[in-house]
Amino acid sequence: MPANDLIFQRLHAATDAELAAVAAALDEKLIGERAVDVALLSKELRADAASAFENLGKGDHELPYRRVLEVVVPKAADVAGWKPPTVDAAAADVWLEDYIVQAFAFGHRKKDATASESKAAQTAAEQAILGKTTESDRDGFARAASSAASSLFRAHPAAIVAGLALAGGAMAIAWIASAATRKVVPAVLVLIHVRLRAEVEQTLGEAA
Numbered sequence: 001m002p003a004n005d006l007i008f009q010r011l012h013a014a015t016d017a018e019l020a021a022v023a024a025a026l027d028e029k030l031i032g033e034r035a036v037d038v039a040l041l042s043k044e045l046r047a048d049a050a051s052a053f054e055n056l057g058k059g060d061h062e063l064p065y066r067r068v069l070e071v072v073v074p075k076a077a078d079v080a081g082w083k084p085p086t087v088d089a090a091a092a093d094v095w096l097e098d099y100i101v102q103a104f105a106f107g108h109r110k111k112d113a114t115a116s117e118s119k120a121a122q123t124a125a126e127q128a129i130l131g132k133t134t135e136s137d138r139d140g141f142a143r144a145a146s147s148a149a150s151s152l153f154r155a156h157p158a159a160i161v162a163g164l165a166l167a168g169g170a171m172a173i174a175w176i177a178s179a180a181t182r183k184v185v186p187a188v189l190v191l192i193h194v195r196l197r198a199e200v201e202q203t204l205g206e207a208a
Contacts (some may be wrong), residue, residue: 006065006093007045010191011038018194025187041187048183069096072188073129075181076100079107082122085129097192098128104189 011019012034019037023030026044030037039061046063049071073096074084080103087096102125110118127133 005042005061007042007191008038008061010194011041013198014190014194015197018190018197021190022187025190026183045184045187048187066093066096068184068188069093069100072096072100072185073103075185076103076107079104080122080125081107081110081118082125085126087129091129092131094195095129095131095133097195098133099125100188101192101196102128 011022014022019034019041020030022041022045023037026041026048028040028044030040042061045068046061049068050063070087073087076099077084082103085099102121106113106118106121106125113121
């Protein structure tokens, strides 16, 4: 496991509510010792991802977060009704996260969107995966990540109450074929939420 492993970074940065939400997504029980809980969730997220996707990774913490994101991206595109984008090997992990959030956010409202709105949303998402996210796009990311994660938590209402903001409405999850994928997608959305929440807090702190 590399020293800069993003899964460990996000889990360590998570609030108690966010950590509980990841645990709920993965059907795991926390014991209340942060280091032990973080190691458990890292192990289970990677194991579920490897099982659901390509049986990647041999050790408890070997599957890179990047590989998980690369398989979540087409799932997010499917929710939005778009053709999966080509992921450049040089694309930053956060760019993939931004695409995932944009795709899920659009999937949340696509039934009421016009063809031109769908095209505009897809273009914005594809710009995000190239690292060309606009300031106006980013303003709504944290809320969209919370909404998308919450809508996939129907089996875990306690996790929603614990801290994820529900923007309203429901997102169809019939596209999620396996039990492992049903765990991985909301867990990843919570990890993205951790990053976006921290970015908002930093911005507020700088403005104070």
